[in-house]
Amino acid sequence: MAEKKLQRLAEFGQSIWLDNISRAMIQDGRLKALIEDGLKGMTSNPTIFDKSISGGREYDPLIKELHNQGRTTFEIYDELTVRDVQDAADMFMTVYEETGGLDGYVSLEINPELAMDTEETIKEGRRLHKKVNRPNVMFKVPSTDAGFEAISTLLSEGININVTLIFSVEQYIKTVNAYLEGMKRLIGNGGDPARVRSVASVFVSRIDTAVDKMIDDKVESMGGPDAERLRSLRGRAGVANSMVIYGRYREIFSGQEFAELGARGVNVQRVLWGSTGTKDPAYSDIKYVTELMGKGTINTLPDHTLYAFIDHGTISEALPGDIEGARVILDTLRGFGIDIDEVCSRLLDDGVRAFQESFRSLLKTIDEKKKAYTAA
Amino acid sequence: MDKKATRDAFGEALLELGRENRDIVVLSGDLEDSTRAEYFKKEFPERFFNLGIAEQDILGTAAGMSTDGLIPFACSFAVFLTNRAYDILRISICYNNRNVKLIGSHGGLTVGPDGATAQCLEDFAILRVLPNIKVICPVDAIETKKATRAIVEVDGPVYMRLSRPPFPVITKETDEFVIGRANIMREGRDATVIACGLMVYEALMAADALSKEGIEVRVINMHTIKPVDEGAIIAAARETGAIVTAEEHQINGGLGSAVAEVLVRRIPVPVEMIAVNDTFGESGEPEELLSKYGLKDVDIMNAIKRVIERKRGGK
Structure with a gap:
C-alpha cells in the first residue's frame, strides 16, 4: 500500500470509507494501516455488527462482564457498538481535523426497530449522540416517510446524520429537502450550520441484483433481438439510477436556493454510494468503484472491494457521465415492464426489514453468548 | 438526595474485589481507618500490610510486590501518597510501569479542618506529567465502586483520588464507567x-x-x-x-x-x-x-x- 491510492482518490475529490467495523480491526492495526493509506471514514449497520459480534471472540470478555453486572441484552448491544464506534472515531480524529470536518466520520445506525416511529427515532438519536459523545460520528436514519422529520429535527439540534437506504431519485430529493429544512431550523434557533454534516447514502448494487433477476426471468420467456437488447441491460440499472441522482445533486447544490444557505455556512450534503460490493461474479470486482468515481462524493466499500481497488483499481473520473444515456437505459427497462421506481420502493421495504432482522439476530447472538456464560 | 463518601464506597468495593481476586494486596500508611482499607484488613489480614507513616516505603514495596504478579493497592491520604513519595512514584512505579493502584483519600479542600498542609490540591498536576500512569477522580460513591473495579482491569499504574466528606450521589448503577470516556x-x-x-x-x-x-x-x-x-x-x-x-x-x-x-x-x-x-x-x-x-x-x-x-x- 506504498502508493497511498486512497489518498490520491481523496485528492481527486472522492473519499473512500470502509463499510465494516469490528473490534478486531480496531485492535490489530488493520484500520490504522488503512487510515494511513488514505481511508477517510467508516460506516456500520446492524448486519455488520451482527457478523462482527457473532464471528469474533474479541467481544466475549465485555459481554461476560456486562452480563455479570446484570445488563439486559439491549444494554450490552448498546455498549459493544458504542465502544467500537468511539474507538474507531478516535482513530479517525486526525482525518476529521485535517479535512476541517469534511471526512473522518464513523456512522452508527439508530435502532432499526424504531424506523417507523418518528418520535422514538428522534429520542434514540438524541440518546446515542449524548452517549457516544464524539464530534466525528454520524447517526443513520433511513430515508422513509417516518424518517424525514426525524432527520430534520436531529440535524436542527446539531446532530450529524447519515441518511441511509436511499434507492430512488424521489427519495433522494426528499432527503435533501429534509437536510435543508433541518439546517434552516438550526439557523433559526441561532445555531451554527457549519458545524453540522450530513451525507445521503444511495444504495447501488442491490438495484442491479433485483433488476438483473427480473431481466433474466423475462429473457427466458422471450427470444429474438428484444431478448438480446434486454439482456444487454444487465448490470446497468444501478449505476444509471446513481447517475441521475448525481446529476440532481450537482444541480441542487450549485443552485440558487442552496447558494443563500451556503453563504450562511450550510455545508453541502455529500452523496455517499453504498452497497457497492459486486454481487454478480460476472462483473468486475470493482465495478461500483470504477463506475461511480465522481467529485464531491463518498464511496463506502466492504473489505474485499476495498482491497481489490487498492490492488488493481485506477483513478479515472466517471461521473457525471452520460446522464441522458442513463435516462434512456431506465426508460428502456420501463418499456420492458421493469419499473425502476417500483423496484426502488420494494428494495426500501426489504432494506428496512433486513436491518430489523439483523438487529434481532444480533440481539439473539448476544443472548446466546450470555447464556453460555450462565451455563458455564 | 443520598450522600455517601467516596472513600466509604472504595472500602466496600475493595473488600468485594479482595474476595474475588486473591492477587489483590493492600498496603497502608497507618491510615486504614480513614481510607476505609480497614474493611479489607479485617477479612484478609494476611494480605494487608501496614508499613506505618512511610509512604516512600509503601510505594517501593508495592512496586516490588507487583513484580510477583500481585496487584497492590497503596492507600493513604492523597497529600502523602503523591507529594511526599513523588520520587519513588516516578521511578519505581511509573518509569518501571508497575501494576500498582494508588488510592489517595482526603483529596481537595474538603478535607476541611485538617487545614492547608493536609489539603491535596496539586495531585492531578504532578501525576498528569508522569508517563504510564492514569489519573482518576470519581464523582460519587456509585462511580467509585465501578472505578475501583475498572482500575484492577488496567495493567499498569493508576492513581485514584477520593474524598473525605459525604458527596451527593448523582449517578445511577446503570450508568457506564469506562476509563478515559467522559x-x-x-x-x-x-x-x-x-x-x-x-x-x-x-x-x-x-x-x-x-x-x-x-x-x-x-x-x-x-x-x-x-x-x-x-x-x-x-x-x-x-x-x-x-x-x-x-x-x-x-x-x-x-x-x-x-x-x-x-x-x-x-x-x-x-x-x-x-x-x-x-x-x-x-x-x-x-x-x-x-x-x-x-x-x-x-x-x-x-x-x-x-x-x-x-x-x-x-x-
Missing part, C-alpha cells in the same frame, strides 16, 4: 462545564439555576483526568462553543489545564476555569472553604455567563 450528565448548547469529583454536582446545580434564565448548559463528568477524553472535549467545543472547567485543585496544571491543552491544539474556544486560585487552603468546614475559595455553584454560574459573553463577543 459522561455527559446534562445536555445543553450554550456552554459546557467540564468537571470532576464533587464539582460535577456543583456544576449541575449551576446548570439547573441557569436553565431558569434560559441558558442551557452541558455538564460533563470528566472522571478520568489522564488520559483525558479528547473527543468529548472537541465535541463540546464544537457543539457549544464555550467551556468552563471546575475542579477541587490548584488552577495551574490540573483538569482545566488538561482541557485547555486539547482546545488550543485542536479547536480554540473561550475557556474559564474554576479552581483554587494559586493559593494554599486553610482550616475550615468543607462548605465554608468551597465558598471562600470560589468553588460553589454560584461561582460556576458566573463563569458560565462570562464565557458565553466572550463567545458572543469573539464572533
Whole structure:
C-alpha cells in the first residue's frame, strides 16, 4: 500500500470509507494501516455488527462482564457498538481535523426497530449522540416517510446524520429537502450550520441484483433481438439510477436556493454510494468503484472491494457521465415492464426489514453468548 | 438526595474485589481507618500490610510486590501518597510501569479542618506529567465502586483520588464507567462545564439555576483526568462553543489545564476555569472553604455567563 491510492482518490475529490467495523480491526492495526493509506471514514449497520459480534471472540470478555453486572441484552448491544464506534472515531480524529470536518466520520445506525416511529427515532438519536459523545460520528436514519422529520429535527439540534437506504431519485430529493429544512431550523434557533454534516447514502448494487433477476426471468420467456437488447441491460440499472441522482445533486447544490444557505455556512450534503460490493461474479470486482468515481462524493466499500481497488483499481473520473444515456437505459427497462421506481420502493421495504432482522439476530447472538456464560 | 463518601464506597468495593481476586494486596500508611482499607484488613489480614507513616516505603514495596504478579493497592491520604513519595512514584512505579493502584483519600479542600498542609490540591498536576500512569477522580460513591473495579482491569499504574466528606450521589448503577470516556450528565448548547469529583454536582446545580434564565448548559463528568477524553472535549467545543472547567485543585496544571491543552491544539474556544486560585487552603468546614475559595455553584454560574459573553463577543 506504498502508493497511498486512497489518498490520491481523496485528492481527486472522492473519499473512500470502509463499510465494516469490528473490534478486531480496531485492535490489530488493520484500520490504522488503512487510515494511513488514505481511508477517510467508516460506516456500520446492524448486519455488520451482527457478523462482527457473532464471528469474533474479541467481544466475549465485555459481554461476560456486562452480563455479570446484570445488563439486559439491549444494554450490552448498546455498549459493544458504542465502544467500537468511539474507538474507531478516535482513530479517525486526525482525518476529521485535517479535512476541517469534511471526512473522518464513523456512522452508527439508530435502532432499526424504531424506523417507523418518528418520535422514538428522534429520542434514540438524541440518546446515542449524548452517549457516544464524539464530534466525528454520524447517526443513520433511513430515508422513509417516518424518517424525514426525524432527520430534520436531529440535524436542527446539531446532530450529524447519515441518511441511509436511499434507492430512488424521489427519495433522494426528499432527503435533501429534509437536510435543508433541518439546517434552516438550526439557523433559526441561532445555531451554527457549519458545524453540522450530513451525507445521503444511495444504495447501488442491490438495484442491479433485483433488476438483473427480473431481466433474466423475462429473457427466458422471450427470444429474438428484444431478448438480446434486454439482456444487454444487465448490470446497468444501478449505476444509471446513481447517475441521475448525481446529476440532481450537482444541480441542487450549485443552485440558487442552496447558494443563500451556503453563504450562511450550510455545508453541502455529500452523496455517499453504498452497497457497492459486486454481487454478480460476472462483473468486475470493482465495478461500483470504477463506475461511480465522481467529485464531491463518498464511496463506502466492504473489505474485499476495498482491497481489490487498492490492488488493481485506477483513478479515472466517471461521473457525471452520460446522464441522458442513463435516462434512456431506465426508460428502456420501463418499456420492458421493469419499473425502476417500483423496484426502488420494494428494495426500501426489504432494506428496512433486513436491518430489523439483523438487529434481532444480533440481539439473539448476544443472548446466546450470555447464556453460555450462565451455563458455564 | 443520598450522600455517601467516596472513600466509604472504595472500602466496600475493595473488600468485594479482595474476595474475588486473591492477587489483590493492600498496603497502608497507618491510615486504614480513614481510607476505609480497614474493611479489607479485617477479612484478609494476611494480605494487608501496614508499613506505618512511610509512604516512600509503601510505594517501593508495592512496586516490588507487583513484580510477583500481585496487584497492590497503596492507600493513604492523597497529600502523602503523591507529594511526599513523588520520587519513588516516578521511578519505581511509573518509569518501571508497575501494576500498582494508588488510592489517595482526603483529596481537595474538603478535607476541611485538617487545614492547608493536609489539603491535596496539586495531585492531578504532578501525576498528569508522569508517563504510564492514569489519573482518576470519581464523582460519587456509585462511580467509585465501578472505578475501583475498572482500575484492577488496567495493567499498569493508576492513581485514584477520593474524598473525605459525604458527596451527593448523582449517578445511577446503570450508568457506564469506562476509563478515559467522559459522561455527559446534562445536555445543553450554550456552554459546557467540564468537571470532576464533587464539582460535577456543583456544576449541575449551576446548570439547573441557569436553565431558569434560559441558558442551557452541558455538564460533563470528566472522571478520568489522564488520559483525558479528547473527543468529548472537541465535541463540546464544537457543539457549544464555550467551556468552563471546575475542579477541587490548584488552577495551574490540573483538569482545566488538561482541557485547555486539547482546545488550543485542536479547536480554540473561550475557556474559564474554576479552581483554587494559586493559593494554599486553610482550616475550615468543607462548605465554608468551597465558598471562600470560589468553588460553589454560584461561582460556576458566573463563569458560565462570562464565557458565553466572550463567545458572543469573539464572533
